[in-house]
Amino acid sequence: MTLQINQMAPDFEAETTMGRIRFHEWIGDAWCVLFSHPKDFTPVCTTELGAMAGLGAEFDKRNCKVIGLSVDPVTSHERWSKDIEEVMGFMPRYPMIGDSDLAVAKLYGMLPANAGTTSEGRTPADNATVRTVFVIGPDKMIKLVLAYPMSTGRNFDEILRVLDSLQLTARHKVATPVNWKQGEDVIIVPAVSDEEARQRFPEGWRAPKPYMRIVKQPTT
The missing domain is CATH 3.40.30.10 (Glutaredoxin)
Known part of the structure; x- marks a missing residue:
């Protein structure tokens, strides 16, 4: 299995x-x-x-x-x-x-x-x-x-990094980009509409591409 x-x-x-x-x-x-x-x-x-x-x-x-x-x-x-x-x-x-x-x-x-x-x-x-x-x-x-x-x-620093990402993304509708570390910017997941995103992230986001909305890491 x-x-x-x-x-x-x-x-x-x-x-x-x-x-x-x-x-x-x-x-x-x-x-x-x-x-x-x-x-x-x-x-x-x-x-x-x-x-x-x-x-x-x-x-x-x-x-x-x-x-x-x-x-x-x-x-x-x-x-x-x-x-x-x-x-x-x-x-x-x-x-x-x-x-x-x-x-x-x-x-x-x-x-x-x-x-x-x-x-x-x-x-x-x-x-x-x-x-x-x-x-x-x-x-x-x-x-x-x-x-x-x-x-x-094995690289246990990487395990800790992934654990940080998993716990963050379990609480918020975000994903973490390549080589992300605690405290760095994150990505709003595509399933979140712009309308919902404005409610969740009132400070706005940076969008280098229409499908890529980058925001500061949520702290709560």
């Missing part, structure tokens, strides 16, 4: 480094970043998990919970966490899902249904497709899907 934007994020129960959770219940009314890893004790993933731990306050500011997944048992994650802190200076303070039966990886379309039922004996290369980032909204709908190769570490 391939998951797409605006589909419901599949719910599941799983053991994590912070106890057993039911995923949707755990998210609650927050946003969520679920990011996955092919194997514990792998070098690129070690840097990613530590970097994400170091950004905890940034995600907290955005009411966004972080949860990791790796195709290994929770006991292995707990040992790996010590390496992550030693190498990166930060211990993961977010839960890490134990997926030793591959159930969540298959549920989220990161492994095929015939991948088996155990992580035992599987190499990182066997799980190379378990390198995905999902951003999930408080409505439990998938808002973003990114997949990375094992050789390329």
